[in-house]
Amino acid sequence: MGKFEDFKTRLKIANSHSKKKLENDNENGSFMGNAFKLGSELVSAVVVGTIIGFILDSWFDTKPWLIIIFFFLGSVAGIWNVIRAANRMQKKD
C-alpha cells in the first residue's frame, strides 16, 4: 500500500510539472502559428477579391472597373481578417 501511495504522490508531482511545461509549449506553438497565419490571411483575401472582380468583369463586360473595385474590397477584407485574428489572439491571453 505504501508503494502505491508513493506512486500516487510521484504521479501528482510529475503531472504538475508536465502541465506547466505543456502550457508553456502551447503558448510558444500558437505564437509561432499565429505569426504564420496573419500573413497569408492578408494576401489570400486580396487574391480572392481580385479573382471575383475579374470573373464579374468578364461576365458583365465592364473591364476594368469591377476588378479595381474588388481589389480594394479584397484589401479591406484582408485587413479586416488580420484585425479580427489579432483580436482573437488578445482575447485568448
Add this chain to the structure above:
Amino acid sequence: MATNPMHQFEVYRIGPEIKIAGIDLSFTNASLFMLLSALTISLVLALGTREKKIIPGKLQLISEMFYNFIAKMISDTAGSKAKPYFPFIFCLFMFVLFCNMLGMLPYSFTVTSHIIVTLIMAIFVFIAVTVIGFLKHGFGYLKLFVPSGVPIILLPLITVIEIISYLSRPVSLSVRLFANMMAGHTMLKVFGGFVVSLGVLGGWLPLSFSVALTGLEILVAFLQAYVFAILTCIYLNDALNLQH
C-alpha cells in the same frame, strides 16, 4: 553535379498506367507517400494502444499525447459542441503532420508541397463547415455575413467584404501549407547544391546552414499541421456557435 532544386517535386508514375473514363488514375509517388503516411499513422496508433498500461510505454505515450493535444485544442477553440468532429480533425492533423514529417526524410516526396493536395483538403473543410453551418442554423447562418450594429448605408459594402473574407478561407488555408512546405524544401535543396559546388574548401558554411534549416523545417512541418487543424477548429466554431 548539383541537381535542379525543383526536381524533388516531380510526380511520376509507379507501375502500370490506369485510365478510367479518360481520367488518369495511375499510382504515382504522391499516392505512395500518402499511403505510407496513412499506414504509419495506423501502425503507430494501433501499436501504441495495444497494451493499455497505467504507466505507458513510449508508443502509448506518443499516441496519448496526440490524442490529448487535439482534444484540448478542440475544446479550447470550438467548445464542447465540436466533440463529434474530433475524429475528422484528428485525422486531418495526423495526415498533414505525417506527410510533412515523411517529407523530411532524404529521398522522400512531400505530398503537402503540392497545392492540389492542400487545396482539396481546404476545400473539403470549407464545404463541410458551410454545410454544417446551414444544417445547424438554417438560413440564419447567412447572418455571418451581416454583422450586427452596422449602419444601413454601409451594410451592402460590409456584406461584400464579409463574403470575400469568407471565400478567402480555403485559399489562405491551402496556400499557407503548400508555400511553407515548398519554400522550405527548395531552400534545403539549394543549400545542398551549394555544398556540392563549393566542395571541401567552401562547403562547410552552406552545410551548417543546411543543418540548421533542417531543424527549422521540422518545426515548420509540425507548426503547419497544427495551424491547419486549429484553423479548421476556428471555422467550425464559427459554424457551430453563431455569434458575430
